[in-house]
Amino acid sequence: MVSIERNPTRAVSIGSITVGAGNPIAPQSMTATHTQDVEATLGQVNALHAAGAGVVRIAVDSKKDAAALPAIRAGTQANLAIDLQENYRLAAEVAAYVDKLRYNPGHLYHHETEKPWQEKVKFIAGVAGDNDCALRVGVNCGSVDPAKKEQFADDDSIGPMLASALEHCELLDTIGFTRYVVSLKDSDPQKVIEVNRRFAEQRPDVPLHLGVTEAGMPPDGIIKTRIAFEQLVSRGIGDTVRVSLTVSNDRKPEEIEAANSILADIAAGRVRSVVDFGMESLNIISCPSCSRVENEAFIELAEEVKRMTAYAKDHAITIAVMGCRVNGPGETDDADLGLWCGPTHVNLKKGSEPLGAFAYDAILPRLREELDQLIAQRGPASTPAGA
Numbered sequence: 001m002v003s004i005e006r007n008p009t010r011a012v013s014i015g016s017i018t019v020g021a022g023n024p025i026a027p028q029s030m031t032a033t034h035t036q037d038v039e040a041t042l043g044q045v046n047a048l049h050a051a052g053a054g055v056v057r058i059a060v061d062s063k064k065d066a067a068a069l070p071a072i073r074a075g076t077q078a079n080l081a082i083d084l085q086e087n088y089r090l091a092a093e094v095a096a097y098v099d100k101l102r103y104n105p106g107h108l109y110h111h112e113t114e115k116p117w118q119e120k121v122k123f124i125a126g127v128a129g130d131n132d133c134a135l136r137v138g139v140n141c142g143s144v145d146p147a148k149k150e151q152f153a154d155d156d157s158i159g160p161m162l163a164s165a166l167e168h169c170e171l172l173d174t175i176g177f178t179r180y181v182v183s184l185k186d187s188d189p190q191k192v193i194e195v196n197r198r199f200a201e202q203r204p205d206v207p208l209h210l211g212v213t214e215a216g217m218p219p220d221g222i223i224k225t226r227i228a229f230e231q232l233v234s235r236g237i238g239d240t241v242r243v244s245l246t247v248s249n250d251r252k253p254e255e256i257e258a259a260n261s262i263l264a265d266i267a268a269g270r271v272r273s274v275v276d277f278g279m280e281s282l283n284i285i286s287c288p289s290c291s292r293v294e295n296e297a298f299i300e301l302a303e304e305v306k307r308m309t310a311y312a313k314d315h316a317i318t319i320a321v322m323g324c325r326v327n328g329p330g331e332t333d334d335a336d337l338g339l340w341c342g343p344t345h346v347n348l349k350k351g352s353e354p355l356g357a358f359a360y361d362a363i364l365p366r367l368r369e370e371l372d373q374l375i376a377q378r379g380p381a382s383t384p385a386g387a
């Protein structure tokens with residue numbers, strides 16, 4: 001075993017576990033079933049709990065989702081977190097049934113536009129305090145607060161994420177709510193490393209939840225995540241982790257197995273050489289899927305995209321495949337080619353430019369056309385590594 005000096009973070013209790021303050025790094029995951037389907041959701045919550053998840057997160061986007069929480073709570077011993085997106089007020093309806101609330105600073109502006117974000121955070125923190133819940137301030141590269149983005153150069157994606165997280169911490173501290181963790185996620189492991197290192201330098205006391213968002217399918221998704229975790233955990237950064245993988249519902253516990261295996265390797269000093277994702281090869285990012293997926297054909301599509309594009313493996317091109325309209329449009333902006341899935345159609349984008357919506361059985365040939373064009377524009381493939 002290697003000796004890693006962990007950052008002196010605060011202890012934050014989440015149900016039966018405590019993260020931070022040197023406690024074991026807890027792996028966590030998120031359900032991808034429809035939250036309102038109590039039987040399926042409970043089945044997945046319990047499978048993740050049995051696999052060793054310290055916390056299981058569930059998306060709550062509507063009152064109907066919220067109404068499923070009492071039955072889910074009654075059917076599991078797992079520590080539960082809920083994921084709030086645009087409708088932050090749903091916190092009040094579910095907090096009594098869970099142990100942690102996650103909010104995304106970049107989604108607070110959607111509702112009650114005239115109300116300052118500070119008021120909304122105070123509301124969420126008040127609900128958390130009244131219901132014995134922890135909080136996560138979950139900042140995501142694809143949905144950073146637009147007001148923060150405006151303050152930074154267009155090509156600086158890290159500055160706005162960092163500033164957003166720091167100002168939320170400051171507000172929570174000011175109002176005396178310190179039972180929170182922070183996450184700063186990106187699909188690029190190098191950015192995850194940089195933003196978390198910079199945050200930890202400024203706030204070594206705040207526990208960090210680490211993750212590479214839209215890491216994709218195994219094994220690539222696990223490799224990308226491993227790169228980020230190795231660099232951060234070996235420097236004492238990180239108190240809880242999620243490995244986000246695009247896998248079918250019955251395989252979700254693989255996220256916990258992957259997290260445990262990466263953490264065990266780091267603890268034993270089995271750190272692999274860092275792969276450069278900076279990089280001269282095809283990079284496919286795909287979201288891990290969650291209850292917001294609108295057409296289950298998304299998982300199969302992500303696999304088909306990977307197979308179909310194999311011929312382009314030596315070209316430095318990024319293709320993003322996202323499961324829904326909540327985060328899909330924003331999170332495909334930085335990819336060369338992006339697909340985000342709606343109920344009946346798949347939306348295709350080239351960078352931030354929309355190219356149209358295509359039926360599920362028509363999207364692959366269209367994607368191939370665009371990929372061929374991009375390859376023709378950019379010229380020959382890079383020299384394969386080792387050649």
Ligand code: SF4
Binds near residue numbers: 288291324
């Ligand atoms: S892109 Fe949509 S479906 Fe995919 S994980 Fe994010 S919220 Fe869920």
